[in-house]
Amino acid sequence: MTNDMMQVLMSTVVLSGPLILAALGGLFSERSGVINIALEGKMLGAACTAVFIGAQTGSPLLSLIGALGAAVIIGLIHAVLTQVYNVDHIISGMGLNASILGATTLFAKTLPQLQTDEAAAIFPSSFFWTMAFVLAGAAALYIARTRGGLHLLAVGNDPDKSRQMGLNPVKIRFKSLAVAGLLCGLSGALIASTSGNFVPNMTDGRGYIALAALILGGWRAIPALLACLLFGFFHALELMLQGQPILGVDLPPELWQSLPYAAALIALALFAGHNKAPAGLGRP
Amino acid sequence: MDDGGDVRSLRTESDGVAAHLDGITKVFGKLTALDQVSFTANRGRIQALVGENGAGKTTLMRVLYGALKPEQGAISLHGNEVQLDSAADGISHHIGMVSQHYAIIPELTCLQNLMLGAEPEAWIKQAECISRADELATKMGFSFDWTAKAETLSPSGAQKLEILKLLWRDAEIMILDEPTAMLSPADSDALFGSLRQLADQGAAIIVVTHRLPEVLDYCDHVTVLRGGKLMADKPVSETNAEELAELIIGHGVDAPVLDEFEPGEILLKVASLTVKGERGDEAVQGADLTLRSGEVVGLAGVDGSGQRELFQAILGLLNPVSGSILLCGADAERVSPSKRIEQGLRLIAEDRHAEGVVDDWSLEANASLGLQRLEPLRSGPWIDRKERADFAQQSTDLFAAKHQGIDKPMSSLSGGNQQRFVAARALLLRPKVILAFQPTRGLDIDGAAQVFSQLRKTCRDENAAALVVSFDLDELIEHTDRIVAMSGGRIQSPPPGEEKSRKIIGELMVEAG
Numbered sequence: 113m114t115n116d117m118m119q120v121l122m123s124t125v126v127l128s129g130p131l132i133l134a135a136l137g138g139l140f141s142e143r144s145g146v147i148n149i150a151l152e153g154k155m156l157g158a159a160c161t162a163v164f165i166g167a168q169t170g171s172p173l174l175s176l177i178g179a180l181g182a183a184v185i186i187g188l189i190h191a192v193l194t195q196v197y198n199v200d201h202i203i204s205g206m207g208l209n210a211s212i213l214g215a216t217t218l219f220a221k222t223l224p225q226l227q228t229d230e231a232a233a234i235f236p237s238s239f240f241w242t243m244a245f246v247l248a249g250a251a252a253l254y255i256a257r258t259r260g261g262l263h264l265l266a267v268g269n270d271p272d273k274s275r276q277m278g279l280n281p282v283k284i285r286f287k288s289l290a291v292a293g294l295l296c297g298l299s300g301a302l303i304a305s306t307s308g309n310f311v312p313n314m315t316d317g318r319g320y321i322a323l324a325a326l327i328l329g330g331w332r333a334i335p336a337l338l339a340c341l342l343f344g345f346f347h348a349l350e351l352m353l354q355g356q357p358i359l360g361v362d363l364p365p366e367l368w369q370s371l372p373y374a375a376a377l378i379a380l381a382l383f384a385g386h387n388k389a390p391a392g393l394g395r396p
Numbered sequence: 397m398d399d400g401g402d403v404r405s406l407r408t409e410s411d412g413v414a415a416h417l418d419g420i421t422k423v424f425g426k427l428t429a430l431d432q433v434s435f436t437a438n439r440g441r442i443q444a445l446v447g448e449n450g451a452g453k454t455t456l457m458r459v460l461y462g463a464l465k466p467e468q469g470a471i472s473l474h475g476n477e478v479q480l481d482s483a484a485d486g487i488s489h490h491i492g493m494v495s496q497h498y499a500i501i502p503e504l505t506c507l508q509n510l511m512l513g514a515e516p517e518a519w520i521k522q523a524e525c526i527s528r529a530d531e532l533a534t535k536m537g538f539s540f541d542w543t544a545k546a547e548t549l550s551p552s553g554a555q556k557l558e559i560l561k562l563l564w565r566d567a568e569i570m571i572l573d574e575p576t577a578m579l580s581p582a583d584s585d586a587l588f589g590s591l592r593q594l595a596d597q598g599a600a601i602i603v604v605t606h607r608l609p610e611v612l613d614y615c616d617h618v619t620v621l622r623g624g625k626l627m628a629d630k631p632v633s634e635t636n637a638e639e640l641a642e643l644i645i646g647h648g649v650d651a652p653v654l655d656e657f658e659p660g661e662i663l664l665k666v667a668s669l670t671v672k673g674e675r676g677d678e679a680v681q682g683a684d685l686t687l688r689s690g691e692v693v694g695l696a697g698v699d700g701s702g703q704r705e706l707f708q709a710i711l712g713l714l715n716p717v718s719g720s721i722l723l724c725g726a727d728a729e730r731v732s733p734s735k736r737i738e739q740g741l742r743l744i745a746e747d748r749h750a751e752g753v754v755d756d757w758s759l760e761a762n763a764s765l766g767l768q769r770l771e772p773l774r775s776g777p778w779i780d781r782k783e784r785a786d787f788a789q790q791s792t793d794l795f796a797a798k799h800q801g802i803d804k805p806m807s808s809l810s811g812g813n814q815q816r817f818v819a820a821r822a823l824l825l826r827p828k829v830i831l832a833f834q835p836t837r838g839l840d841i842d843g844a845a846q847v848f849s850q851l852r853k854t855c856r857d858e859n860a861a862a863l864v865v866s867f868d869l870d871e872l873i874e875h876t877d878r879i880v881a882m883s884g885g886r887i888q889s890p891p892p893g894e895e896k897s898r899k900i901i902g903e904l905m906v907e908a909g
Contacts, residue, residue: 257522259515262504266512269503276499277513278484391503 120348127351128344129241130155130299130315134322135329135336136244136251137295141187142331143255144288145268145281145392147201150190151296152319153212154183158300160216163310166232167225175234179304180297186212187293191286201394209319217312231308240302245337247295252333264288268390317373324376330387339379346375413475414439414569414600415460415491420469422455429455430466431624437569437600442591444611444632445604447621447644448840449812453604456621457571460602461493462486473569487514492567494558496574502547506557509546514565532563536590551698552583559590570594573604577867580698581902588614608637609870620644645841652849652875655856660689662722663861664710664829669719671705679705681885682719687829687861692852694872695865697882697905703865704746706882707831711743712736724828734769740828740860744819744835752818755807759799759817762806763788767825787824794820795846811838819847823854830854830862836871848875869905873898881905 134151141148161182166175186208193204220226255261263284266274271281296319303315321343329336354368415437422430430452437443437460447453458464460471462480470477473489480486486493500509510529511520526542533540538556541548549557555575562570572591576584588610595601595616603615611618612632620627620643627643628635664687673679680702687693697703708714710721712733721728724739731739743766745751753762764773764784772783788802795816799809806814815838822830830851836844852875855862866872872879878895881888881904888904890897 257520259518259520262508262512262515262520265504265508266501270501273499273501274512276483276495278487279513388503 116352120345120352123348123351124341124345126237126241126344127347128340129237129244130302130318131322131325131340131343132244132248132337133240133295133299133302134319135326135340136247136333137292137299138323138326139251139255139331139333139336140264140288140295141292142326142393143264143268143390144285145271145390145395146190146194146285146289147205147394148190148289148292149202149205149320149323150186150208151292151299151322152315152317153205153209154186154293154296155300155303155315155319156209156216156313157186157212158183158297159304159314160219160226160300160310162234162301162304163232163308164219164223164225166234166304166308167228167230170233172233172235175232176301179301180294183297183300184290184293187289187296188286191289195282195285195396198396213313216310220310220312226310229309232304234301234305234308237302237305240298240305243298244302247298248333248337255333265390267392269392271392271395321372321376324380327384327387327389328376328379330384331390342379343372343376347372412439413437414473416472417456417460418470418472420456420459420466420471422452422459422464422466429624430459432469433621433624433626435460435619435626435629437602438617439568439598439600440595441616442588442595442601442603442614444615444618445602445621446606446608446611446618446640447627448606449838450623450840451621451644452624453621454573455624457493457573457602457604460486460569461491461571462489487565490566490568491571492562492565492569493571494555494562494573494575496577498554498558500546500549500554500557502545504546505543506540506546506549507542509557510542510561510564529560529564532560536560536563536593551578551700552580552586555579555583555587556590559594568598569600569602571602571604574606575603576605576607576610578699580906581869581898582906583698584610607868607870608640611640612637622646641841652845654852654875654877657690657856657877659691660859661725663687663689663724664863665720665722666706666710667720667722669706669709669721670717671702671709671714672717673702673705678717679885680709680716683882683885683887685863685880685887687863689859689861690856691877692848692855692862692864692875694876694879695863695882695887696869696872696879696901697865697867699867701882701905702885703833703882705885706887707743707833707865710829710831711741737766738769740826742822742825742827742830744822744830744832746833746837746865748814748818748837753806753814756805758805759792759802759809760785760788762817763791763802763821765821767821770825773825790824791817791820794824794850795843812840812843815839816843816847819850823850827854827858827860830860832862832864834866835864836866844871845875852877869898869901873901 134155138148138151158179162175162179165178166172190204190208193199194201255264263279267279267281267284274281304310325339325343326336328339350368350371354365413436417435420430420433433456435456445453455464459466461483462485463483471480472478478489507525507529511525529542575587579587591601605611615632618632619629622644666683666685669680669683670678671680683706695703705714709716712731723736723741728736749755764779767773768779773780773787785802792799797813797816819835836847839847851862854860864876873896879901881901883905890900890904894900
């Protein structure tokens with residue numbers, strides 16, 4: 113039993129890694145006032161690019177750079193759509209997610225680099241989840257203690273008043289979405305690093321779970337990290353319990369697989385009501 | 397200039413010019429917003445800039461601040477001609493502006509608001525910043541909990557924070573746009589005390605205002621604009637209220653004569669009413685209020701004293717926690733808002749865009765908004781289009797709102813004309829109880845006087861009653877029959893014989909619970 117417990121705890125840390133990185137990406141985006149359901153798309157795009165470049169060049173460094181680049185580009189497209197062309201933030205995010213899912217699925221079926229059985233050259237997962245914990249602390253400090261962090265909070269809460277105080281909300285949001293891209297890039301590369309291969313839709317809705325964790329954490333770095341650990345724990349529990357009979361009854365695997373998502377839903381319903389979203393979220 | 401013995405004019409004479417605008421002309425499309433206007437701000441002086449809406453006050457100040465570039469004219473600061481291309485340029489030349497709607501973000505802490513846009517370093521040293529903030533606050537006799545969220549600030553606290561923001565940025569020329577709009581009389585006194593202190597320390601202070609008593613009581617010098625032209629520029633000691641009013645609107649104004657009347661039956665009776673506000677606090681606490689037919693009652697109070705929640709409860713939009721509302725003799729509990737409208741309840745909404753009109757709809761469609769179930773606008777399950785067109789026409793005619801046809805969208809009207817339309821709509825169709833939240837918002841002196849005179853006429857002639865919220869006590873004193881004060885959710889009436897006493901009502905306005 114203790115062995116099982118240890119294993120669940122270990123997997124919790126490992127499984128929450130992608131969630132933490134993506135949630136931090138969401139933190140930068142949403143704190144600056146841009147609703148970001150495109151976390152999922154950025155992660156998927158980054159995972160695909162990481163595997164492709166890793167397989168093509170054999171260089172984990174280039175693979176990482178490619179993953180970050182892809183996610184930053186997607187982030188900047190979201191910025192252009194929402195900030196320059198005033199597209200509704202949700203619609204822009206949905207559009208990006210759908211396009212990227214389509215494109216990466218197509219690539220997976222057509223590009224030979226994505227079809228080999230050999231694992232592509234990507235940094236080991238431990239590198240990424242160490243980054244996840246370090247960056248969560250760094251993000252919390254950045255927002256609470258720096259000029260850049262203060263500007264981020266200000267434009268996210270009231271872009272008009274921020275403008276009056278001499279800030280440039282659009283510029284700050286572009287920067288924030290680039291940072292969100294970097295963080296989602298890390299998250300996507302981490303997901304790709306676990307197997308070294310790309311499978312269509314391999315992010316599996318974890319971008320949305322990360323968003324739920326961000327909301328549950330009240331748009332704050334450390335509480336969001338804890339929420340990610342909670343969801344990671346349910347994911348680990350699912351993996352361990354799947355296939356085991358409970359009180360003599362065999363539950364279908366689909367029921368187990370829904371556990372992390374159900375947990376996210378219930379946690380949001382129970383606890384997120386009091387959390388205050390940045391007041392300028394979604395405002396031009 | 398006058399060289400009289402009083403302290404004010406001595407100050408006026410002895411200090412140097414901080415900013416001078418020379419022959420400024422600013423054109424927006426076909427409209428000449430400023431026509432060859434010159435303006436001087438001196439160190440050590442509180443300078444008033446007065447004029448009606450659209451006279452060009454704010455435009456002139458935005459030119460000085462660098463936010464607008466004039467077509468003609470020169471700006472010199474401390475004797476040197478400068479080129480200001482943006483608000484950032486203004487800030488770097490130590491010009492600071494506090495706009496009427498404070499640029500304070502409630503979700504940030506007081507310290508964060510103080511520093512925003514002017515942080516000393518990329519890494520914020522909290523302790524150092526707090527000690528500098530405390531130093532500035534102490535200098536002004538203020539005290540702040542710097543780590544508290546700014547949403548905890550009262551309106552006067554927010555105004556004080558705005559002043560400290562100017563000092564944090566080393567502003568030497570300080571522009572305040574309608575600084576007392578949200579303040580109680582006592583807080584306004586205190587504000588001008590602080591401004592005087594800043595002026596004595598060498599700041600040049602410019603106050604944009606429409607409240608003449610403020611100009612006469614606290615300012616050294618006054619500049620009057622009308623229709624983009626400079627009408628007068630003189631020491632306050634050389635002018636008086638009548639002259640200023642005449643300069644501002646171009647003709648003399650007579651104080652309205654409130655005709656005698658006998659209050660009739662009770663139309664609205666609010667008893668021990670308690671209503672919870674948005675944040676779950678008791679925004680209205682055991683309020684009592686009675687309106688009788690014929691009378692126009694002013695509800696004085698600083699913004700956020702519970703006026704909004706009181707209105708919402710009377711309208712049936714918020715359920716009271718306890719207490720009762722009697723509307724036209726019947727208990728209004730569980731009576732739907734539309735039923736209350738049928739009983740004669742009318743609203744002139746505070747925020748006409750959010751609550752009063754639909755900007756994209758025609759004037760015609762907007763005319764029947766909320767009144768669509770009333771005869772003659774209703775015709776069976778349909779709306780009688782002809783009646784509605786007539787009604788829209790009457791609504792534009794009553795206060796001569798300028799429009800390009802009643803089939804044009806509401807957004808084609810200027811703000812003042814929209815307000816005229818909204819006010820007229822509430823008065824025309826058999827009103828019984830009229831709730832008016834800042835009914836003269838965005839109107840000039842003449843327009844405001846017309847709205848109030850029609851409001852009184854409607855109440856007298858049709859045996860209706862009106863409750864008027866205004867944050868400007870002088871307006872209520874001038875135009876309403878009696879005044880009650882709201883503070884911290886409670887309503888208090890001044891003692892008999894003192895119904896219009898500025899001093900007593902001012903005290904009631906700040907007496908929290």
